Amino acid sequence: MKKYSEFLSIMIIFSVLSFSLQAYAEDREITLGGKNFTEQYLLTELAGILLEKSGFKVNMKTGVGSVIARKSLENGQFDLYFEYTGTAYTVYFAQKDREIMADPDKVYQWVKKADENKGLIWLDPILLNNTYTVMMRQKQAEALGIKTISDLAAYVNTHPDELEFALESEFWERPDGFKEMMKHYGFRLPPGQVKKMSVGLTYQALKNGHVNSAMGFATDGRIAAFGFTSLTDDKSFFPVYNPAPVVRKKILDTYPQIRSLLKPLAASLTTYEVRILNSKIDVEHEPVRKTAEAWLRSKDLIK
């Protein structure tokens, strides 16, 4: 009998303990979302580490498309994720004003204001511009004399069956994507020459010569490493894409410290640095977490 009661009391103590621990953890739990390409994995990891070090229990849910990420934030399945000003402006708010979307500050203010009514708060933007870019192999681009997207358009118009293009289906469909870009620059690639694939593969496809041109992200380290050139967007079709943490107001009200915790990212992450970090992940195949931690340590943001 005695043994039994002893056992029971231990069980009770354990369950109370674990319960309170769980309750404590739930108190400071935050769900970080992220999209499906390298820079997003990196940004989410950076924010995750910063929040973890100050006592948050961080759940990471990365790897979704833009619209899903946005919907998840609206539904409260994400508490915070990094969104790009240009994406929010053109895709979620379906705006087209070129004067606003070409100006980093204007477009940030615009989306910030528009989202305030929806209970979503844009924190300090990171001043790197991760725009979509049209890439070609440097050698081929030089041989064909293509430097800008206009050159590409002119070339496609005179040689319609020659160039093949690798892209992701999201980029094909988006209002700031390939279909609209072709309209803007006045050319049309036959559908058979557009190869759609998963987002990180376009670089590989271009490198291995499966295609002549591909979409990429401006901050991706593989552009330089694989000897690609980014064609100039000479008719300024693409908006400015500055990433900024977007957080639900409810979460920010509960933990106002998030704002100051993530501020250092905005202050010290530049296009140049993120390109190096991205290339560490994609070219040298370092784990995302290791890269993120090393960078934070080098900036004295964590110990």
Place this chain on the structure above:
Amino acid sequence: MRKPVSTIYRALLMTVLFIAGILAQRVGLITYITDPYEYPVILDLLLRHLYLVAVSMSYATVIGLAAGILFTRKRFRRYAGICMYILGLGQTIPSLAILALSMSFLGIGTKPAIFALTIYSILPIARNTLAGIFAVPASMIDAGRGMGMTSLGILLEIEIPNSMKIILTGFRVALIINIGTAALSYLIGAGGLGDLIFTGISLMQTEKLLAGAIPITLMALLADLLCELLGLILVSKGLRLSRGEKAV
């Protein structure tokens, strides 16, 4: 007794179709697939999908049958277990991983997709061929031998016809898995209806998602039906199940 049941059944079916129609209209599916600029694209993707399935299935059938027959021969019989195990590995690896692996040495595009789909479809065919031939009663083979048939004759006249039903079941399973898995080949640049599904997912466009998913479902159902018909042609009359008996 038969009539009211079928009336109810028909009424139910009509209601379901009606509701499906309303839903399709509501999510914009009808507008999307009848858009003169969009339906050639959808058709093109559908044909690519069919092409991937057809090519990979023909390879898989040839390899699967050959492996199945080879490992039921006396000389190779003792390797049957290990070989099926190796083929089985192909199926235990997640389909996405096979795609990724085949991409790493075949590059991007149609080739790796067909390779991956083939690997993925061999096992059910090979295993069922093996099981089917092993299940042929030894007495039948003895009888054949007693009549002076050669080994080839026994294979073609006794073993294969008698195991045809089981082989076809394997083929059917492989085909249906193949049709579904081919949707993933979009990811490595091989096209197919997966294109629409993944676009639909990443941009939450339900009409695109459905325009990709519904044809795949229909294709699988149709393939099932075709296999049924193929059974009527290939399985000899005497071996067909009598009416009302349940298929295994």
